[in-house]
Amino acid sequence: MTPSWIALIVLAIAAAGFVLARSRALRAAAREGRRLHSLPGYYGWTAALYAALPALLLLAIWLVAQPAVTRMMVWPVLEAEASANAVPSLMMADVQRLAAGLDAAVETGRLSREAARDLPAGEMRAAMAAQGVALGSEVTSATRDAALRWRRLAGVGHLARTIAVIGLALAGAAWGVSRAAPDFRARNAVERAMRGTLISAALIAILTTVGIVLALIFNTIEFFRLYPASEFFFGTTWSPSFGGGSELGILPLLWGTLYISLIALLVAVPIGLFAAIYLAEYAHRNVRSWAKPMLEMLAGIPTIVYGLFALLTVGPLLVEAFGRGGYLGLGWMQGGTAVMTAGLVMGIMLVPFVSSLSDDIINAVPQSLRDGSLGLGATRSETIRQVVLPAALPGIVGAILLAASRAIGETMIVVLGAGAAARLSMNPFDAMTTVTAKIVSQLTGDADFSSPEALVAFALGMTLFVITLALNVVALWIVRRYREQYE
Known part of the structure; x- marks a missing residue:
């Protein structure tokens, strides 16, 4: 399931949690003859925030971490060949394009799952050309094996991501609905959640700036290891x-x-x-x-x-x-x-x-x-x-x-x-x-x-x-x- 569909499902769960928590709070107040501590909408927003915020945060972290983890697990297949070619980044890019091309061929019906898994390395380049996928080098057996492992790990990761994110959203919504009681300070909980969200947004902006500066600094230091700083700053050509x-x-x-x-x-x-x-x-x-x-x-x-x-x-x-x-x-x-x-x-x-x-x-x-x-x-x-x-x-x-x-x-x-x-x-x-x-x-x-x-x-x-x-x-x-x- 694509990340956009997962996000839509999480938002739907949050909306359902809003309705259920709000109605539960109103029923509890009517049944016990007590006044609610907060307005009814705050109880609904509590359940919606419990459902949406942790789940969407997990989805964002997963989207960033999964490619890095997959690349780390696929790299041993290419390591022996990469030492000879000395361009590992280009090889890994070809592996990703090859895996994406195989997925596209399976989805469009050009290849079956079994055929995509058993396709020889010599025929993969022609199959990718038919899909409009351009590769930077010939498909070797190591590249083929790495692409198949990438597909397998990516499929497992996508399934686990879907289950984890939707499960966390359901658990958060259930937790928020269960807390909808007259004596629950829902307004305070919503205000704390919003304050945390605003602080997180500010930290993201600051960390992004820090990340850009660090990337500039580290690559600049690497450049000056290869080229003299005096010639760079005082050279006229x-x-x-x-x-x-x-x-x-x-x-x-x-x-x-x-x-x-x-x-x-x-x-x-x-x-x-x-x-x-x-x-x-x-x-x-x-x-x-x-x-x-x-x-x-x-x-x-x-x-x-x-x-x-x-x-x-x-x-x-x-x-x-x-x-x-x-x-x-x-x-x-x-x-x-x-x-x-x-x-x-x-x-x-x-x-x-x-x-x-x-x-x-x-x-x-x-x-x-x-x-x-x-x-x-x-x-x-x-x-x-x-x-x-x-x-x-x-x-x-x-x-x-x-x-x-x-x-x-x-x-x-x-x-x-x-x-x-x-x-x-x-x-x-x-x-x-x-x-x-x-x-x-x-x-x-x-x-x-x-x-x-x-x-x-x-x-x-x-x-x-x-x-x-x-x-x-x-x-x-x-x-x-x-x-x-x-x-």
Whole structure:
């Protein structure tokens, strides 16, 4: 039985437990002539939570643990052959695809269970091709035996999972229904369960972040065991080669990242700040009610759309203006992909980040400061320049730093608008690339993750993580200091 069907059955059991527990509590109160401690719905929710939460938690743990346990039990079949091939991960992937293909062939009626179990290794590749399953290597006897063991263990695991999860749900529902009595503090039990659920959700978010950071750290350490850290951080050439002899200097990538982000901020900060000042200080309430949502719609456009806009519209327009055959005749730009192309489009994307945050900061400035300035005879523009903006400056700086961290982490606009050349150049009309674009390119394809050329993506990611984390910490520190001063 699939996990989705199991989850639906668990929810149905929880719903039945809700109805039974609620009706049992009402009957007990009527029979004993006593008032219920809690509202009737709380007794139902107690049984529903006892049925659903432990069962769904067990299902989630089982879904994570079963593949790992199955892989560990199947690996001894492949161990002898893996020592010669030295690509155990690819072999195990073929085993899983082969097992899935056999299951699909049995379900569609192409093979019987007996035929799937007795199919020779030489005929399995053709049978998998008929199912649309692509294998990375020939099917050997060891691969065949491992796939059959995988199917057998997976079948046992699926059956055990179904019985355990549904059984736990039934037991929880029965336990919740049995506790539905007038003196049972059902509301307290529900509140404890909900508090535990919320704490668990918060812990999952924290542990996910910790897991991502640990994955970056361990793979970065592994990379620096294979490639010198001094050449990575101070090298000026980026030339990966999976055949060997790579030069993996990060400086050209950092330069491209910072250069494009700088141009984006030069576009986004003035436009976003002026828009925020207008919306906060000059716009009528009716104008603000539609202008601000329209401006913030820019933040909801997918970045791939911005990238296509840069590639198909902004790039050709810049070439017509600054290219060799352009109407300015400057010859500065050789192609549509350039730092300027990506920077302009990214700046447009960042406008709502700067404007929305700055608008909130400006509106947070106490009205008494404005009234005092106007009362002393200052005009509205003088009040904005000399009172409002200085008071809001720490918050505006924090908004700009948050927008900068967003620009540094952008990928799709850079991939489509800036090109793929890793170079150190001051010309904004040259094609360059960034750290995020190279992370994508290094992990694209059938890369061997034990090589420096693949592990370098984690070192790049760790570097980018440290930079953006520092920017975010500085921005939040500035904003918090601002709030402490003016609220």
